[in-house]
Amino acid sequence: MVIKLLKTKISKSSEIDVVVIGAGAAGLSASSELIKKGRSILCIEAMNRIGGRCFTDNGIFDAPFDVGAHWLHNYSGNHIVQYGLSKRKKFNIYEIKEDIIVYDGKKKVSPNHLVETINNIKKFKEKLLERNIVLNKDKISYKDDVPFINQIPKKLKDNEWFETAHQTLGACLAGVDFDKYTIFDEKLNYEHLGENDGFVKEGYGTLLADFRKEVQVSLNTEVREIKWNGKGVVLETNQGTIKAKSCIVTVSIEILRLGKIKFTPSLPIEKYDAFDGITLGAYNHITLKLKKQFYENYGIQPDTYFLSKIEKTSIPPKGFFGSLRLHKSNLSYFDVGGQFAKDLEEEGHDASVDFVLNSLRSIFGSNFDQYLIKAHATSWGKNKYTMGSYSSTRPGKSHLRNVLKFPVGDRIYFAGEATSTNYGTVHGADTSGKEVANKLLGTLIK
Numbered sequence: 001m002v003i004k005l006l007k008t009k010i011s012k013s014s015e016i017d018v019v020v021i022g023a024g025a026a027g028l029s030a031s032s033e034l035i036k037k038g039r040s041i042l043c044i045e046a047m048n049r050i051g052g053r054c055f056t057d058n059g060i061f062d063a064p065f066d067v068g069a070h071w072l073h074n075y076s077g078n079h080i081v082q083y084g085l086s087k088r089k090k091f092n093i094y095e096i097k098e099d100i101i102v103y104d105g106k107k108k109v110s111p112n113h114l115v116e117t118i119n120n121i122k123k124f125k126e127k128l129l130e131r132n133i134v135l136n137k138d139k140i141s142y143k144d145d146v147p148f149i150n151q152i153p154k155k156l157k158d159n160e161w162f163e164t165a166h167q168t169l170g171a172c173l174a175g176v177d178f179d180k181y182t183i184f185d186e187k188l189n190y191e192h193l194g195e196n197d198g199f200v201k202e203g204y205g206t207l208l209a210d211f212r213k214e215v216q217v218s219l220n221t222e223v224r225e226i227k228w229n230g231k232g233v234v235l236e237t238n239q240g241t242i243k244a245k246s247c248i249v250t251v252s253i254e255i256l257r258l259g260k261i262k263f264t265p266s267l268p269i270e271k272y273d274a275f276d277g278i279t280l281g282a283y284n285h286i287t288l289k290l291k292k293q294f295y296e297n298y299g300i301q302p303d304t305y306f307l308s309k310i311e312k313t314s315i316p317p318k319g320f321f322g323s324l325r326l327h328k329s330n331l332s333y334f335d336v337g338g339q340f341a342k343d344l345e346e347e348g349h350d351a352s353v354d355f356v357l358n359s360l361r362s363i364f365g366s367n368f369d370q371y372l373i374k375a376h377a378t379s380w381g382k383n384k385y386t387m388g389s390y391s392s393t394r395p396g397k398s399h400l401r402n403v404l405k406f407p408v409g410d411r412i413y414f415a416g417e418a419t420s421t422n423y424g425t426v427h428g429a430d431t432s433g434k435e436v437a438n439k440l441l442g443t444l445i446k
């Protein structure tokens with residue numbers, strides 16, 4: 001592993017400037033920035049690895065496999081991409097061309113009808129976003145901050161490709177279905193930094209670890225309580241007590257919502273409102289390692305998107321978003337999201353794999369299994385350290401991301417993708433860590 005790991009027991013008596021809680025993208029970034037500014041820091045992580053929801057496994061398929069974050073979003077403006085491009089001898093990074101294969105039952109069809117439906121939904125959303133909406137900050141809920149499904153015209157929802165487009169833009173992009181998705185989140189909180197997406201053959205987790213390789217991390221360190229009723233902060237962990245002048249909390253919003261970390265005294269009530277108003281969506285990779293013959297028989301090129309028509313009777317949409325033959329390998333992702341992803345998680349790993357295999361058998365024939373080498377399904381909602389994939393605000397609660405960002409008592413700071421203007425992305429989480437570290441530096445006495 002590239003990151004330096006601390007294996008010693010935490011000292012109960014030492015006091016440091018900052019404790020960074022979590023070694024995902026935000027925590028590593030904040031730690032890196034504080035180290036550069038000469039501050040004493042301790043970065044702690046509850047899991048036995050770094051990266052959070054951006055982690056590359058090389059053992060499951062004997063090849064780089066991104067268990068979580070995989071797409072290099074905002075490719076042209078993504079600073080982690082720029083770092084990787086500067087390390088060409090180490091990383092193979094490239095922009096995706098987005099070739100699409102679409103099936104309607106057993107029949108391969110033109111993607112035009114689906115693409116048109118997707119574009120029509122996007123255009124309608126953009127039209128809504130362009131409206132001049134007067135926001136009353138004194139209101140708990142804005143009247144226009146409603147589920148997107150309620151705003152979409154009936155004619156568009158009646159389109160035979162709507163559920164497939166719904167799954168593509170909702171469940172497999174936002175991590176929630178349109179009945180739990182609000183465009184106000186984007187209107188109030190998102191900034192577009194670049195265009196298109198990209199991939200890194202060695203894995204996004206590998207790239208992130210190399211990007212922040214100077215950070216030392218204490219693993220297997222779970223924070224149970226943060227006390228801030230005296231000077232500085234006192235953290236009670238399974239490895240002992242840690243004292244510091246301040247801390248940066250980068251754990252997932254769901255961990256905060258569920259009260260996995262106790263704050264003594266309690267935080268201001270608006271913080272708990274933010275914890276409850278921002279949810280973690282569900283998004284999982286169901287990955288198949290397939291024989292080369294499958295890709296050759298069906299003329300599938302590397303990094304091809306694959307979608308199968310979802311029948312309109314399926315609510316929430318029950319389907320997958322396929323990314324075939326990733327990086328010229330024999331790995332293919334069949335991603336599921338939203339409520340259907342949660343339902344599959346409840347049914348278990350084998351049920352998730354069976355759903356994809358049964359779908360592919362119905363498309364390519366009952367003998368499809370002859371191509372299968374190995375399968376694996378992630379379940380981020382079952383990971384006790386994350387409890388979900390990435391953030392989305394509940395309808396009526398889009399204004400609460402700004403509340404989440406604010407520090408408490410100039411001692412407890414919050415960072416992570418849920419606080420970022422590029423929420424749901426690794427580079428967004430990374431940027432939030434750096435920004436919060438610099439805000440915190442202004443409060444520390446030299």
